Amino acid sequence: MSLSELPFSAVDRALPPPAPLTFRYEQYQADTEFDWHRHPWGQLNRISLGLLELQLPQRVLVAPADYLVWIPAGVAHAAHIRQALDYVSVYVAHDAAAALPAEPCLIAQTPLIRALLDDFCQRGLDTVSDSWDVAQAQLLLHRLQQAGSVDDYLPDSDDRLLLPILLAMRAQPGDATTLAEWAQRVHSTERTLARRFAQLLGMSFVQWRSRLRLLQALGWLKQGRTVSDIAAELGYATPSAFIAMFVRQIGITPDRYRRQLLAEGGAA
Structure with missing residues (x-):
């Protein structure tokens, strides 16, 4: 089976479709490994500290805690978490994800993005239904679009200088x-x-x-x-x-x- 044909996990299938967001919270131990998998929706990965290492088919994406890792829907990836940490997975509805980058990347957590996510996470919100929360989710998505993205935490260049x-x-x-x-x-x-x-x-x-x-x-x-x-x-x-x-x-x-x-x- 090719990576693009990996089935979605039972955990994903049990979640309600994001409208526009669905949150999943985990606590992971040091040296946690995740084999190749993919998700039915776009996914924002957020960690509380340390580094998150994601293996993509063509490269490795390393992100410290002040960045979100964006993985578009259906993109296969594996993960390595070096230290014990709190983890949040934010699934994004397809129509909202269309405005985010088409390839896996890092998105900086600006002060406002961090504050909006902190509020959702501190309340342990799983789905967005209240009108105020919907408005907050829309603002978060808008700010994510404005924040820009980078392909790598430590990029290279073949520029002659x-x-x-x-x-x-x-x-x-x-x-x-x-x-x-x-x-x-x-x-x-x-x-x-x-x-x-x-x-x-x-x-x-x-x-x-x-x-x-x-x-x-x-x-x-x-x-x-x-x-x-x-x-x-x-x-x-x-x-x-x-x-x-x-x-x-x-x-x-x-x-x-x-x-x-x-x-x-x-x-x-």
């Missing part, structure tokens, strides 16, 4: 070379490089480097390296500066993240 910079930083995430210094090395200007980062990668040089360092830190934490060692090797002036970055992007401290990775049967 950016490629050598990205390769060098991937090889040495702790390199403290500034954008102005990179401009000299690639015979360009800081303004030109800043513009290309924004246009081709959808983020600034500093944002890209911060994401690179975060992903490297996650791997080193899993290997058992100390927070102090990781902070120093990644170029942070103090461990507290590294911890602040980590909490801002993942939602928990590095030590708590490591404990959850090592926990047997759930969070520490």
